[in-house]
Amino acid sequence: MKSKTLNRILICAMVSGAVIWQTSCSTVPVSGRPSLGGLVSDAEVVKMSVEQFEAMKTQFPISRNPKYNAMLQEVGHNIAKVVGYDIINPDWEFVVFDDPSSINALAMAGGKVGVFTGIFKVAKTKDDLAIVIGHEIAHVSAKHVNERLSKAMIGKSLGAGLSIFTGGLSGAAIMGAYGFGSQLGGLGFSRQMESEADEVGLIYAARAGYDPRAAIDLWERMAGEGSETAPPEFFSTHPSHGTRIVNIHLLLPEAIREYDLAKSGGIRENIIVIE
Numbered sequence: 001m002k003s004k005t006l007n008r009i010l011i012c013a014m015v016s017g018a019v020i021w022q023t024s025c026s027t028v029p030v031s032g033r034p035s036l037g038g039l040v041s042d043a044e045v046v047k048m049s050v051e052q053f054e055a056m057k058t059q060f061p062i063s064r065n066p067k068y069n070a071m072l073q074e075v076g077h078n079i080a081k082v083v084g085y086d087i088i089n090p091d092w093e094f095v096v097f098d099d100p101s102s103i104n105a106l107a108m109a110g111g112k113v114g115v116f117t118g119i120f121k122v123a124k125t126k127d128d129l130a131i132v133i134g135h136e137i138a139h140v141s142a143k144h145v146n147e148r149l150s151k152a153m154i155g156k157s158l159g160a161g162l163s164i165f166t167g168g169l170s171g172a173a174i175m176g177a178y179g180f181g182s183q184l185g186g187l188g189f190s191r192q193m194e195s196e197a198d199e200v201g202l203i204y205a206a207r208a209g210y211d212p213r214a215a216i217d218l219w220e221r222m223a224g225e226g227s228e229t230a231p232p233e234f235f236s237t238h239p240s241h242g243t244r245i246v247n248i249h250l251l252l253p254e255a256i257r258e259y260d261l262a263k264s265g266g267i268r269e270n271i272i273v274i275e
């Protein structure tokens, strides 16, 4: 009798696990890595991200610095062209937030991109900025936020996940998943996600006609800035500096091929259609 009950429990657990896996398993666009991002709907992530970006524009002063704004608009729109359908329904918007102490940037679902003026201390050229923006947009096309939210629902932090999702996806939860705020630990993306964003972002920058070789000096300068008051995106969970530089060197040959193709007039707009 006991063993029958135990069997039922085991079968039930297996079926539940299979259902969770089936409904949550998806593939990361661009890299093809299997992930657990499917528990959160794309439409809801886009809607909430757009709302939160609108809120950011009222919470942070917006920079009118003509040089920074011109640089961001030019680089951002050139990258947007090659990102194409990797991002769902983008309504591109590029905003410079005025905070010289913040060496930070983010891209959100829906095609919303923000950089803080502190980023220009390390991103000194258009090539540098393209690598930063490419990296941020790669987090979006790889749906890292969907993955973090899905994992919060079914992983170790199931309790926290349930509280996050009580009454629907909250603004605080989605900002936490982007690495801003305290929910989901406010830790930013995992090292695997950061490496993935480095890889995909470098290709975006190169395809848009920006020199991927700039990445080495850019990340060297970023590491040199230290992390005392630094936000998570660039300093806490990124691969260690040495690992990142080794990885960039490995990625450079392919990125340089893409860059040469773009510079020879063959800018390859992305035609990969993501469902």
Ligand SMILES: [Zn+2]
Residues within 6 Å of the ligand: 135, 136, 139, 189, 194, 197, 233
């Ligand atoms: Zn990142």
